[in-house]
Amino acid sequence: MTTKIQRTSCVFFVALFVLSCAYSEKFKLCIVDGRGGFKRSGRYCPTLDKPESKAECVLGIDRLDCLRKIAKGQADFSVFTPEDLVTATNSEIEVLLTNELRYTETKYEYEVVAVVQDSAGIASKHDLKGKKFCHPGYGYETDWTRILSNYLEASVIPQSCETKFTITENRIRASSQFFKSACKAGPWVHNPKLDQELKQKYPNLCALCDNPSRCEGSDKYWGRRGSLFCLTDGAGDVSWARLDDVRLHFGLVPGGPESSPEGYSFLCPDGTTRPVNGTNPCIWVVKPWPVVATKRTAAQDIQEFIASLSGADSFSWQAAVLSLIETFHMSINKLEPIEPIETFLEKATGFLNANSFSGCHPPRTIRICTTSIIENAKCSWLRESAAVYGIEPDLDCLKADNTTHCMDAVSHKAADIVMVPPDLLNEAIQKYNLKSLFYETVNDNAKYLTVAVTRNGTTINKLEDLRGYKACFPAFDGVAWNSVVFTLRDKNLLRSCPYTAAATSFFGSSCIPGLPHNEKYCDAVSYRGEFGALRCLLDKKGDVAFISKNSIVDFVNSPIENKFGRITPELFSVMCEKKSEGCHLTWSPVGQAMVRSNSTTLWTEDTLDVFLQLDSLFGRSYKSLTTPLQMFGPYNGKSDILFHDNTARLRNVPMVRNLDNMQRLYQDFLVDNKTCVPSSSSSSKCIVFVLFICVYFAIMWY
Structure with missing residues (x-):
């Protein structure tokens, strides 16, 4: 009897254990906190600790960190942008896409079109040469990457690669020679001094702006709607714009027209035109919606799980999951069938094509020297992220054993740039003939x-x-x-x-x-x-x-x-x-990037602008809700990888702000390194001795 009771109890507890294990198994959602009001983990993740919750939080440093966590099995799913997906493909990380996160019922987040004034005589893209171009400008690249904003020009303008110009200037110069005039307001490059020099050199690309002498982001014709006002105010012949903005501007959707659609047409990639007020606009390039991505083995379960979240009580754990994946203002759309990245992006008109335009031949590449496997890995992600946001020249990552070997590699042209700590600065200057390109500037408590x-x-x-x-x-x-x-x-x-x-x-x-x-x-x-x-x-x-x-x-x-x-x-x-x-x-400062002292001004300007762009996109001042890549922060759980975690920004001067006034910069001492001369007492003794010898020989002579 006792044995039977023991067996029954054992079976009961085993069953209870199995049920509790099954019940406690949760989907791991990788979360990236933004800044300010977008720090959501502290608000919503505790709700997922409830026993009935079927999800739990895994914190990621950035979106690409979440991508790596999914690949390693440390997380089950997260939300990614289409740019993240291109980076994943280029980095050979395989995930499946289960759901789109939409905030409208349109097929894509946005579609980009070219609108022409009929009176300008533009019947096909071949008629654009010598016309007046209204461009949205630069300065909001997280929503409108340079790849998408430059797509029309990349498609119709023969690109030059003259070695006496930087890649950026080659593109600017080609547009300047192709169009009669334009308004391309906002920062062309991230070095303000160089930006002004380029705008003075190619003034016709600012000529259509409301304030051509400034050509800034505050201009009337800057921004998504700015390019359309430029067109309908009669300043330009062709505008590059989002389709949803075009429909609003011309009163084709509720909201009040800014201009009549009569006399304006869509310019099509196939060499035709269509009326703006027609029902079949022609699209040059689209941006897909953000998506939920997951590992292959969990894809079906994740899709069903996300579909089950809608309609939940606002204080429930389901609502917390929705808030964490930013769907509080979105609708969730099932992808049927569940798709790999390549299939999903191939359906997006022009998107992959825009991301595959070749650069200059022979290619211009900035070779970064790294000193460890993990540093080289972070550099590789930086390289792929830079490419998908249209940053040129390309980056490449080389590995050496230590910083000294990297300095030697840069000196002998086997690499181009190395991050150097203060302790090795004198050696870099004196032994390897290097100079600083930019500094990791920090606040006083980190210098x-x-x-x-x-x-x-x-x-x-x-x-x-x-x-x-x-x-x-x-x-x-x-x-x-x-x-x-x-x-x-x-x-x-x-x-x-x-x-x-x-x-x-x-x-x-x-x-x-x-x-x-x-x-x-x-x-x-x-x-x-x-x-x-x-x-x-x-x-x-x-x-x-x-x-x-x-x-x-x-x-x-x-x-x-x-x-x-x-x-x-x-x-x-x-x-x-x-x-x-x-x-x-x-x-x-905590460190600086160093290059060969004999580097040309052209190469130096090109390279500096690349890193200033990277800082703008992935540094402290990123403009998106969350960052795809955190330049200044831990990587895979390790601190100070490639850049220091406490870096405030990259600058070509060692100060965070121009008004910093801390005295006695170390590098100034190195530059002012005086030749050692004997002390005054030794010099006096030497002079006395010389005088004695002179007097002695003078007496002997006479």
Whole structure:
């Protein structure tokens, strides 16, 4: 009897366990938080923790991070744009598409058309040469990528690839020569100075604008409707516009007409025209709707799951899922059958064709040198993302073992660009003949601020007081070492040449990892780097450590360095001679991109504009609800990959803003690196000796 009861109980608990496992299995939805009001995970994800919920949140850094998570099985589904899908295809990631997310009943998010004024005599696309062109302009690329905004010109204008012009200028020049005049307002390139130079060089492309001298995004003829006003105000002959805007502008849908459709026609890719007020507009290119994508094995289940969400109570977990996938203003459309990316995009008129226009031949490519597998992987995603948003020249990613090897590769033309930390800046300039192209600019609390740090209670107030004291440096020839040497030099505290010998003589037996013939001073392996210099100070191997001020907080917060929690900021004291001027000896951005010093101005401008465009699309100031790729943030769970996480923006000057006024930029010291000359006392002795010799020989002569 007992055995039978035990067996019954066992069966019951096994069944209960199986049911609970099945019940607890949830679909993993990958969520990317936007900024401000678009941070949705904190608001809706807790609702999915309810036992009855059939979904749970997986947080992604960006949309492409969610794509990788699906490919790895860490998530089941997420929402992607058509540009994300092109990137996925180029990166050989396979997903299936189950649903479209629409906010209207139209087949595509938008369709792009060319509208001509009948009186202009444009019967086919071959008649466009010498006409006046109304273009929507630039500055809102997340909704209207450069690939789509330039599609008409790419289709009808012979593109030149003259080597004496950048790729961007080649395109601008070709349009300038093709059209009599145009209004293409907004930033042509992301360097304001270069933008103005190009607009002055090709003024006919701004001539139709309401304010041709400025040709900016505030112009009356800039933007989606701006190009249509340019046409119907009589300024231009042809407009490149969205079909939904055309219908609204000409009163073909409710909303009030801005102009009568009489006298205007659609220009068709097949060389014909059709009336604007007809029922069959001709389309040049379309943008598909965002879609739900999932791994192949879960596609059918995900489609049925999403279809079951509609009509849910506003406080239910189903409503939370809908809000997380941004369908609170959308309708969900089943894709029948469930489709792979290629099939879905092939149905979208012109979209794949727009994304496959070839560049210059031979191709122009910017080769980025990376130093690890994960860095090279992030670079590859950056390359694919740049391509789908129409950024040129193309990027390529090469891998070396470390930054030194990358600097050597750039120097010998095996690569073109490398990210260099402050500690290697002097070596990059002096040994490899590199120059900075742009900087990872950061706020003051993230800059490298070289300071002198002592143990609290030490009575040292000035650099002069450190003579004979033992010093701890992160590395020889790094930013801290060079900053100290330059400061000692400027204070006339170095008594002999060369500066390296003079600086080591100024201090007592010090720890300078990497200093030639320095074995007698310290265990350079244990005390290397910023944290090593602070350990050197705490272990009383030195009396002062020269490090970045911001490293103190990182050191105290490090679970490895401070595993027992005994290290506090109060243990350290930052030496400060003049608080009004800042306590730092020098400051530096966290890193810079470096290229060959003999790079041409043409190549430098082209390359700089590429990275400024990348920053605009994928940096802190991205304009879409969520970002496809986060340039400045963790990648696959790792920090500071390719770029530093705390980078505010990329600039061709080391400051975040032009009004920044922090003094003593480290790079200025390197540029102003004076030749070592003997001290005044030595020079005096030399002069006295020479005079003595001269007098001696003069007496002997006579």
